[in-house]
Amino acid sequence: MEREKPSDFPREPLDLFSQYRHGHIDRRSFLDGARRFAVSGLTVGAVFEMMRPNYAWAQVGKETHPASARVLDQLRTRFTFQISVDVATLPQGLGVASAALKGGVNIVEMGTPLLKNEGVSNVVPAFRKQFPKALLLADMKTMDGGASEARGVFAGGANIIDFLALAGVDTAKAVCAVRDEFRRTGSELPRLAFADIMAPHQGPAAQAAEVALRMLEAGVDAVGVHLQSDARRADPKLIESDFLGDMARAIFERVGKTAPVQVVGGLSAAQAKRLARVGLRAFVISGNLGQPDAVTRYNLPPAEIERLIAGFIAEVSGA
DSSP states (O other), X not given: OOOOOGGGOOOOOXXXXXXXXXXXXXXXXXXXXXXXXXXXXXXXXXXXXXXXXXXXTTEETTEEOHHHHHHHHHHHHSOEEEEEEOOSSHHHHHHHHHHHHHHTOSEEEXXXXXXXXXXXHHHHHHHHHHOTTSEEEXXXXXXXXXXXXXXXXXXXXXXXXXXXXXXXXXXXXXXXHHHHXXXXXXXXXXXXXXXXXXXXXXXXXXXXXXXXXXXXXXXXXXXXXXXXXXXXXXXXXXXXXXXXXXXXXXXXXXXXXXSOEEEESSOOHHHHHHHHHTTOOEEEEOTTTTOSSOOOOTTSOHHHHHHHHHHHHHHHHTO
16 A cells, blocks of 8 residues: 655645634634534634634644645644654665655654754755655754754754753744744745653653643644653663653643644554554654664664564554
8 A cells, every 4th residue: 555645645624613723714704603603502702712723733823834734734633653863874864764764654853863963954954855755853852042943954954843842932932933934935845843742851741741731832833752762771661661651641632632742762563552542643763663672773774674664654553
């Protein structure tokens, strides 16, 4: 079966609410429809509260950014898979990304080690040149200087910047402001901002869900829950336990109907399947390539990387 490509994201028909949110229906028409809901006890005010754009949802002011909106819809409603290209050199990174795309991933993550070792201004344009149609995410782990880091990522041709929710609301707003600039100047490329919630430091689950809400209210497009690699190396039981799953489920329950929730952190296929069964759809494949251990497999032959990734995707998608 031919796999869906990011460029093939469907344009779903808009209902009354989404038409209002995306600016395709005027206020009077929306009010007429909303009043009809009041007959069943749902007030106009409640309807507006339901549809109030708390989150970015690919909006720039009152205008939508269709390319970004389509990606967000895919991330929220359909299975998507991202590969973490956490290697040290550009040649190896391009090789891992190529194998992963052949295996069926939807998003190529230019990992933090690669970006820091080789430089954003080198890595991002090289990936865009090599993979002109791929969705590219830069995992910057930004803690400060959000505007300048976002500008460098988007100027190089990346679609998504991933920063740390630990940086706070001010950094989130700075990143989103630059994202909006690039949306205004170019309609053809998706431009998104993701906030990574780090486990175990931003746990327990209820606290992580509150962090997710604050990030989305600040304007980010999606949140990720990320089991930190240093933490899982220091305590292998973190992988064996359901700590990451508990946080992911809590965040998804709080915000998953409105925004995508992505899960990353050495996930095995079995762990991802459990999360898929409760409705999560966006998963990141780490260096273990979905195997139930902490072994990094980026040095495997490309065909083997492709095989493992394809197997992970098939298993999780069939959950």
